[in-house]
Amino acid sequence: QSVLTQPASVSGSPGQSITISCTGTSSDVGNYNFVTWYQQHPDKAPKLMIYEVSKRPSGVSNRFSGSKSGNTASLTISGLQAEDEADYYCCSSAGSSTFVFGGGTKVTVL
């Protein structure tokens, strides 16, 4: 169960859009539409932001969107706001009811 690859950090100015990539393999991201994304603020529990690649839970801003192409999933945050500054993690099914996370991306709002 290898870790999915995410950029260590991404930054943007308020109002801009940023995209976080999450690269796996044909054994995880590429083989399942069970990619989820989590936002984690310091010393807080993670929060589900996207499930099944692109679905948004009720209450999550529509500024957050997800997509997938091949072995790479992406999370886009549009209209970047100060409160979006946090760590973001992707996660994918990896077969046999196991799961693998990405290493995490720190988003900084300039």
Add this chain to the structure above:
Amino acid sequence: QVQLVESGGGVVQPGRSLRLSCAASGFSFGTHAIHWVRQPPGKGLEWVAIISSDGSNKYYADSVRGRFTISRDNFRYTVYLQVDSLRTEDTAVYYCARQFCDTLNCYAESFGYWGQGTLVIVSS
């Protein structure tokens, strides 16, 4: 509302054991899969284990298989993680998380609700 409260963490020597608990409330406990996810201090998230709603199916990460055991008591609304043969690399905050459900389905492949975590420190 959905609440998950972990307990049982602490400081333990390498090779020893702990039993972590996850007490649930605010939902029909016996109809939901529950995960354990851990996070070493200052590092990323790692999925640890999942147990199905009735406890009949359990799956583990390679890094803990054979040393950790997940179980549940649907009468006590509690999930447990027995952690044996602890190693220094098991030092982490351990979270339990419930699957997410929307208006149509529940998704065992998601972590929709999280507890606040319990810290396990493995050190001699």
